[in-house]
Amino acid sequence: MAYEHVIDDERCKGCGLCVDVCPKDVLEISGKVSPKGYFPVFQARPDDCIHCALCCTMCPDVAITITGTADENKKEKIKET
Amino acid sequence: MAYEHVIDDERCKGCGLCVDVCPKDVLEISGKVSPKGYFPVFQARPDDCIHCALCCTMCPDVAITITGTADENKKEKIKET
Amino acid sequence: MAKVLMKGNEAIGEAAVRAGCLNYFAYPITPQSEVAEYLAKRLPEVNGTFVQGESEVAVGYMIFGAAGCGERVMTTSSSPGISLMSEAISYIAGARCPAVFVNIMRGGPGLGGILPSQGDYFQATKGGGHGDYRVLVMAPDGVQEAVEMTMKAFPLAEKYRGPVMILGDGLIGQMMEPVAFPEDLTVAPSNKDDWATNGMDTRKSTEKNLVKSLFLDPKQLNDHNLTLKAGYQRMKEEEVMFERYNTDGDYKVLIVSYGTMSRVCKTAIDMMKQDGLEVGLVRPKTLFPFPEKVVFDAAVKESCQHVVSIEMSMGQMVEDVERSVKGRRDVGWYGQCGGDIPSPEEIISHIKSLLKS
Amino acid sequence: MAKVLMKGNEAIGEAAVRAGCLNYFAYPITPQSEVAEYLAKRLPEVNGTFVQGESEVAVGYMIFGAAGCGERVMTTSSSPGISLMSEAISYIAGARCPAVFVNIMRGGPGLGGILPSQGDYFQATKGGGHGDYRVLVMAPDGVQEAVEMTMKAFPLAEKYRGPVMILGDGLIGQMMEPVAFPEDLTVAPSNKDDWATNGMDTRKSTEKNLVKSLFLDPKQLNDHNLTLKAGYQRMKEEEVMFERYNTDGDYKVLIVSYGTMSRVCKTAIDMMKQDGLEVGLVRPKTLFPFPEKVVFDAAVKESCQHVVSIEMSMGQMVEDVERSVKGRRDVGWYGQCGGDIPSPEEIISHIKSLLKS
Amino acid sequence: MGKTFSKPEALSDAHTHYCPGCTHGIIHRLVAEAIDELAIKGRTVGIAPVGCAVLAYNYFTCDFQEAAHGRAPAMATGIKRVRPDLVAFTYQGDGDLASIGMGEIVHAANRGEKFTTIFVNNAIYGMTGGQMAPTTMPGQRASTAPFGRDTAQTGMPMRMCELLSTLATPGYVTRQAVLKPKFINKAKKAIKKAFEYQIENRCYSFVEVVSTCPTNWGMTPQNALKWAEETLLPYYPLGEFKTPEA
Amino acid sequence: MGKTFSKPEALSDAHTHYCPGCTHGIIHRLVAEAIDELAIKGRTVGIAPVGCAVLAYNYFTCDFQEAAHGRAPAMATGIKRVRPDLVAFTYQGDGDLASIGMGEIVHAANRGEKFTTIFVNNAIYGMTGGQMAPTTMPGQRASTAPFGRDTAQTGMPMRMCELLSTLATPGYVTRQAVLKPKFINKAKKAIKKAFEYQIENRCYSFVEVVSTCPTNWGMTPQNALKWAEETLLPYYPLGEFKTPEA
Amino acid sequence: MQKEVMFAGFGGQGILLSAKLLAHAAMKQGLEVAWVPSYGPEMRGGTAYCTVVVGDKRIGSPIIKTPSHLVAMNRPSLEKFAPDVQPNGVVLINSSLIPVQSGRDDVVELIVPANEAAIELGSVKCANIVAVSAFAAKSKMVDIDLLRESVKEQFASKAKLIPLNMKAFDKGLEIAEKA
Amino acid sequence: MQKEVMFAGFGGQGILLSAKLLAHAAMKQGLEVAWVPSYGPEMRGGTAYCTVVVGDKRIGSPIIKTPSHLVAMNRPSLEKFAPDVQPNGVVLINSSLIPVQSGRDDVVELIVPANEAAIELGSVKCANIVAVSAFAAKSKMVDIDLLRESVKEQFASKAKLIPLNMKAFDKGLEIAEKA
C-alpha cells in the first residue's frame, strides 16, 4: 500500500519543528509568504519520505496528514508537486 | 527560698487540666460557682505542693502563678487558705 | 399543609430541596452556617450533592460549573463570603447560567460583626462584580417569605438565565417562625439543551455547547451586553414585587423599608396610628428590579410631606428611593448599622422630628 | 519640566514613584500589565518594593498589610482582578487604612474582553465589597490627568484614611501621550503613629496599635460606621472635581460623560458647533463624590431640553445623573460596551434623534 | 512500515491562534486523540483556562466551559458532582494553576475529584506577555523579572507534581513533555491513562506537560525546545509521581 | 528545685473568651514567652486570623493586625516587604490556613517570606460551630459531616507540614503539640526558634501546633487531650520536617 | 395581644430548647410566634439568651427590649435582664444557682429550684423542662397540655428520655402551683 | 488641523516603534499627539497596528476610523485599511511583501521596498525606519530633522545600531524623493 503525505499551507505556520525531526531531511521551509504571512514548509525531497509520521507527531498545527492509498498514481502525483 | 502558689479565681475556668497534671494531687475543682459561672480550682493539699509549675504550664488561662519569696510566714498563710 | 416551626436558615435549605435543587455548594460563615448543616443531613435523603468548598471563591466556581450543566444549584453565604464570589457572579451572569445565591447579611465593612445588617444593598443591586450585569434580588421579611422566595428563585433564574439572589439578614437566618411550605416545584429546568454543557450524548446532538463569557470581538461583546440588558429590562416590566402598608388613606410620611427592618417599621406605624399619626410604608420585595413607580406614586400623594428610607445600613437604598421620587418630595434616610435594629420608638421619634422640622 | 511621551500605564507607575509610593504589589492582567513591568525596573532604582502576588486576592491583602504599617502603597489591576479584591477593599475601608487602587477597565461581565470599557462604574462607586463604605474614585481622561490624579490619590487616601481608586480604561493605559510631571510629592504620610502598626519602638510608644475591622459590639460597630459616613460626607463637601465644556452659552442638550468617553463627546460637541447645534458637557472627574449639584445646575438651564449620560457601558452613571437631575429634565443613556468606543458621528446622530423626538 | 496520520475528530478544523512552534497545539492534539480513542466525545466537557489556551473551546469539538483565571478545578468539581456520568478535564497553564489557582488545584486533588487536569508548564505567563510564573527558572528573564528571577526575593520554582503527590488521597500524578516525538508518544499514553482513571471513577488524575513559549522566551521554536530540554527538564524531571495503585 | 511562674509581659491582663480547657490559651502564652525572651515586643506585629483566635489582638500587648479569613500570610508579606525591620507572625487556625488560605500560605512559604506562622490544628472549625476542616479525621463527626468525615467524598485530612516541606525554597517547618507539659516545653522551644530564624532574616518559619476543641469535639477538656493524643498524633506526627540548614 | 418572654442562662442549660418548646406550643395553639436567639462568639462560655414572642396577629418587630416576662436560669442573666421586664410580668428565678432576687416589687417572682428538682428526678439536664412548665403555668402564656405535647414530640426520637422529662414537667407545674 | 496615520503590519515588523518615533517627533515639534496601539491576544501571530494622531489642539477622540494616511507593511494590512484612508492621504505600500496596490485613485501611493532596502543596508530589522522616514518625507506630517533626532535618541542606549538606522533613514528619504 502507498501513502500520501499532504501539507496544508493554510494550517502551516512555518515553525520548522517538522523539518528538524524528519529523519530523511525531506522537508524545507519555502521562501514564499503565505496569505497569513507565514513561510510554509514543503517536501523538498518527497522521494526520500518513508512516511514515518514523525513530522505529523511534532507539528503543533496538525498541518501534515498522511493517508494510505492503493493507487500508485496518487503517490506519483505528489512527487510532481 | 519559699514559693507562693496563687490561683486567680477570676481567670480560672475550672477546666481541670491542672488537676490532672499535678504530680502531687494537690488541686481540686471547688463546688462553688464563680460569678462567671465556672467552678474554679483550688489547692486542696497545699502542703504537698512542690512548686513544680506543671499546673502553670498546662493552664490555658494563666490563672496560676508561683512567685518566689523569702518570707516563711507567707508560705504558712497559704497553708491556712 | 400544617405549619412547622423552623429556623430561617434551615427553612431556606428545605425550600431549595422542595424546589428541586439537589445541588448545594457552600463554605461556612455565621450567621448562615445552619443552611449547610441542615442540607448536609437532608440532601443524602434525596440523593443530592453537598460539597463544602475550600473557600467562597471556589464555591462560586463550583456553582458556575454545576449551573453550566443546566442543573439547579444554590449557595448560601454572608457578606464577606459574597464579596469573594463577586468575580464568579459576574462570570455566571456573563455566561448566562441560572444559579441561586443567598446572602444572610451581617455587619460590615470588613469583618465587621456577625449581627443582622442590610449593608450589602449596593453590592447586591448594583453588582459587586465588574461589568454590565444585574442580579435579580429578592428580600424576604421573615421565614415564610424566605421559603417562598427561595422556591421562586430557581424558575426565575432559569427564565432569565442568570444569577438570582435572596438578600436576608442574620435575624431572618437565625429566627424560628412557623412556616407553611408551598407545593413542591416539580417542573424541571427547560431548554437547557440549547445552551448547557450537559454532554452531547445527553441531548442527542452533534453540536457542542459552550458556556463562556469571553467575546474578543467588540461587536459581539456589545451585542451580548445588549442581550443581557434586554433581560434586565424585561425584569423591570415583569418581576417587580412589593407590599404597601397603611397607604390607602392619607399619610404625612412615607417610609420605604425592606426585610427585617420593614417589620419594625410596621410596628412603629401601628403605634403611631394609635396616636393618630398616619404613616405609610412601601416595602420593596424585589430590590432589583426596584419598585420605582410604586414608590413614586406613593410619594407624590397629596398628603405626603416626607419620604424616608429606613435601613439597617448607613443609607444605600435611599439612592434608589431618591431616583424614584424624582425630586418631588424631600427624601431622607434613617437607620443604624452594627447589629442593633432600630426600635419602633426610635423610628417614631425620628418621624416626629421630621414633621417638627 | 519638559514633556515626555509615555504610555498611560507606565506614566501611572512613574507618578506613584514621584508621589513617594515605593511599595507596589500587583498581579498581571491586560490591559494594565505594563504598570508592573515598568515598576519592576523602576522601583529597584529607588530601593522600592515590588512583589508579584500569587493572585489579586492575595495582592489585596498585601496592600492591606503594608498600608496597615502606614506606608504608601498602590496596586493596579483590571476589572476581574478588582472583583477579586472587593473583600480586601471592604476590609481596608473598615480598618481605615490609606491605599491606592488603579482599575484600568476592560469589557465585562466575566472574562468579557480586553478592550476599553467603563463597565465598572457601579463596582467602583457603590462599593463592590460588602458593608457601608465608599471609595473616593477619580476618572482621568488621558495620560496627563492619570498622572496628576495618581499623585493626588496618596494624600487623599491619607486624609480620609481609606482606599482611593483611579478608574481608567484600556485606552488610557495603552495610549501614549506627552506628559508633564507635577512636582514630586515630598510630604510623608502624617499622624500614622496614632493608628498604624509600625511597631511600638518605631513610634516610641508603649501603647499597641490595632489595625482591624471587627467590632462585635453593635453599638461600637454603628459608631464606627458613623465615623466612616462622616468622612464620606466630608468628601462630598471638599473633594468634588469636574470639568464643564461648552456650558457658558445656551445648549439644547447636556451630555454627562467621563474619562476616554468624554474626549469623544468633546469632539462631537465641536463638530455639532460647526453645524450650529449647541451641546454642553459636564465631565465628572470624581465619580464618588459625584458632582450632583453641578449636573443639576447644568441640567436645569433654561435652554437645556435633554440630559444624556454617555458611557462605555450599558448605563451605570446614568443612575447618578438621574438622582442629580431630580426629575427636572428627562435623562437618557447612550453608549456601547464591548471595546468599540462610540464615534463622534454616532454620538451626533443620537443627539439629533433626541431633538427630533 | 509507513504510517497514516490525520487530525483527530475531537479537534475542530479551526486554525489555532497559537504562535508558530508553540507546543500548546501538540498537547491539544494529544488530548483529542485520547478522547477519540476512548470514544467519549459525546460525554466530555472541557474546561478552558485563562491563558493562551483560553480559546481552546474553539479547537475541540466537545462541550466546553470557560473558567475564570485559576478556577477551572472548582468548575470541574461542580460539573462532576452534579453529573458524575460526564467526563471532565481542565486544561491549565502554570500561571493559572500554580499561581492564582493553587488553592483550587490542591483541594480538588485532595478531595479526589474524578476529573483530569492537563497542566501546561511553559515557565512563563504566555498570554499576558511574558510575566514571571511560579514555575519560571532561577535567573530566567520575564517582563516582571527584568533582571532574571531572583530566588532570594521570589523563592524557587514551584513543582506541582512533587507538591500534589504528597497528598494522602489517592491519585494519578505524572510529568510529561512534548519536546520531541519520543516524549510526545509517552505523553499521549499518560494522558489516555489519566482519562481512563477518571472513567473508571478511580481517582483524580493530573498530567503536567513541559511545554514551550518561543514568543515570550524570545527564542526560535527550535531553540525553545532545546532550552526546555536542557534547562527545564533537570528541574522538572519526567515520570510518574503517584498512581492510585501505590 | 521549685519554680516561679508568671504571666509573660507580651500577654495582656484580658481574660480570654476561649472555652474552658481550650488549648489556644496555652499557645498564646508560648508565643508571648518567646516574644519576651527575645525582647522583640516593641517591633513585633501579630496578625490575627478569622477563627476563634480572631480576638488574639486583645490578648497580646504588641501591635496587631486582623486579617480576613485565610489571608494572614498575604498581610504578613505586605508588612515584611515594606518594613523588614519589624517582626511579624501570623496565628492561624486549620480552616483559615489549610482551607481558604491554602494559596496564600503555600506562596508565602515558597517566596520565603521572612515571617513566622503559628498554625493551630484542632481538626475542626471552632469559631463557626464545628464544621469539617481539611484536617478533620476520617470518620470524625462535624456539623457539616454529620455522619463522620467520608474520605471517599472529601478526601484525606490535609497535612500542612508534609506539604510545605516539599517546597524547594529553604524554610523551617515543624509540628508540635500542647497536649501535655512535655510537649508544651518542646513547642515553646520550636516557637522561639521560629522567631529566631525570622530575626536572623534566614527564612520563612512555620510551627504547626496540634491543639484541642473540647466544645466542638463534644468532649471534656481532659478527654479532648486524650483523643488528640490517640487519634491526631498518629496521623500528624510531631517533629521537624524541614530546617534551613538541611 | 402580644406577649414576650426572655429565657436566659449559661450556654448548656438548655435555654434555647425550653424557649423552642414554648414557641412550638404557641404555634399549635394557632398563635403567631417568633423565636429569636442570641448568636455568635460572644456566647462562647458566656450567657445564652433567647426571646419568644407570641401574639394573635403577625409579629412585627421580633426584637424586644422590654419583654413581658423573664426566665432567669443563672445570676448574671437575672441581673442583666430583670430591670427590663414589664410591670406585672413573671420573673422566674432558678434559685438553685441564684441566691438573690430580682429586687423589683412590680413583678411576679416565681422562685424555682430547677437544678435541685432536676437532680432529684435523676438528671440536672431536665432543669430547663422544670423551668418552662413552671413558667407556662404561672404566666398562662400557652396551653399547658399543648406544651406537654411539644415536650413529648421533642423527645420522640429519644423515647427513653420522655418519662424523665414528663416528671420534670409535672414537677414544674407543682412548684408553680405551690408558689 | 489634525492628521492621523495608521501603521499596520505583522507583529515583529517594528510597527509600534515607527509609530512611536513619529509621535515623538511631533511632540518635539510642540504639537499635540496621541499614539494608540492595538493590543491583546488577537494580535498573536496576526496583524499589529497603531494609530498616531497629531494636531495643533488637544486631541479629542483618539479612536480613528478613517485615518488621513496609512503605512502598510504587509498585504493583509493594506487590504484591511486602504479603503478607510481619507482622499488625498498618503498610502505607503511595503512592496517587498505586498505585490498589489491599494486599488484607489484618490490617494497618494508611495511604493517602498522596505525589506529589500533594509536587507541591502545590512538588516531587515530596519525596514520600519526606512518606511517611517519615507512616509514622513512624503506626508510632511512632522519635521524630518526632529524625526531623525528621535531615531537617534531611540537607539541612544544601543549606540552601535545608530549608523545602520541613520542609513535606513536616509534611504527612506531618498526613496520618497524618487517616488
Ligand SMILES: Cc1ncc(C[n+]2csc(CCOP(=O)(O)OP(=O)(O)O)c2C)c(N)n1
Ligand atoms: C483574575 C484574573 N487575573 C489575571 C488575568 C490576566 N491573565 C490572563 S492569562 C494570565 C496568565 C496566563 O499564564 P499561564 O496560565 O501560564 O498560561 P499560558 O498563557 O502561559 O499558557 C493572566 C495573568 C485574568 N484574566 N483574570
Ligand SMILES: Cc1ncc(C[n+]2csc(CCOP(=O)(O)OP(=O)(O)O)c2C)c(N)n1
Ligand atoms: C470569607 C469568610 N469566610 C468564612 C468566614 C466564617 N468563619 C469564621 S472563622 C471560620 C473557621 C475557623 O476555623 P479555624 O480556622 O480552624 O479556627 P478555629 O476557630 O478552629 O481556631 C470561618 C469559616 C469568614 N469570617 N470569612
Ligand code: SF4
Ligand atoms: S511543524 Fe507544522 S506548522 Fe511547523 S512548519 Fe512543520 S508543518 Fe508547518
Ligand code: SF4
Ligand atoms: S513522514 Fe517522516 S520522512 Fe516523511 S517527511 Fe515526515 S518525517 Fe520526514
Ligand code: SF4
Ligand atoms: S487549668 Fe487553669 S483554668 Fe483550668 S482549672 Fe486549672 S487553673 Fe483553672
Ligand code: SF4
Ligand atoms: S506546682 Fe506542681 S505540685 Fe504544685 S500544684 Fe502545681 S502541679 Fe501541683
Ligand code: SF4
Ligand atoms: S505566547 Fe507563548 S504560550 Fe502563548 S501562544 Fe505564543 S508561544 Fe504559545
Ligand code: SF4
Ligand atoms: S470553640 Fe473550640 S477552639 Fe474555639 S474556643 Fe472553644 S474550644 Fe477553643
Ligand SMILES: [Mg+2]
Ligand atoms: Mg504559562
Ligand SMILES: [Mg+2]
Ligand atoms: Mg480549627
